[in-house]
Amino acid sequence: MTAFDDYKVADISLADWGKKEISIAESEMPALMALREKYRAEQPLAGARILGCIHMTIQTAVLIETLTALGAEVRWTSCNIFSTQDHAAAAVAANGTPVFAWKGETEEE
Numbered sequence: 001m002t003a004f005d006d007y008k009v010a011d012i013s014l015a016d017w018g019k020k021e022i023s024i025a026e027s028e029m030p031a032l033m034a035l036r037e038k039y040r041a042e043q044p045l046a047g048a049r050i051l052g053c054i055h056m057t058i059q060t061a062v063l064i065e066t067l068t069a070l071g072a073e074v075r076w077t078s079c080n081i082f083s084t085q086d087h088a089a090a091a092v093a094a095n096g097t098p099v100f101a102w103k104g105e106t107e108e109e
Contacts (some may be wrong), residue, residue, distance in 0.1 A: 010104075015094035044071065056076065061091055076101065098109075
């Protein structure tokens with residue numbers, strides 16, 4: 001596999017928009033950002049494999065990026081077919097985290 005393709009999102013081209021929104025959200029989530037800064041060098045989650053299944057929003061993307069920054073291997077799926085923010089899912093996938101979420105997905109999907 002030459003390119004990262006372990007994801008399914010509505011439109012990967014929304015990633016740049018998602019990354020801009022994530023940057024704004026980071027400024028509004030000081031606790032997670034402080035944890036990321038304080039423990040990044042220690043990698044306390046190295047070796048941890050985390051599978052998440054909650055709403056795929058911009059705020060969740062900040063959580064995912066924090067878990068990854070602290071050393072965890074993360075995979076994500078949405079828990080709600082209506083709550084996914086497609087630009088958030090695209091940004092997470094573009095950063096190399098496997099994510100399977102898109103607004104309007106069916107229960108079978």
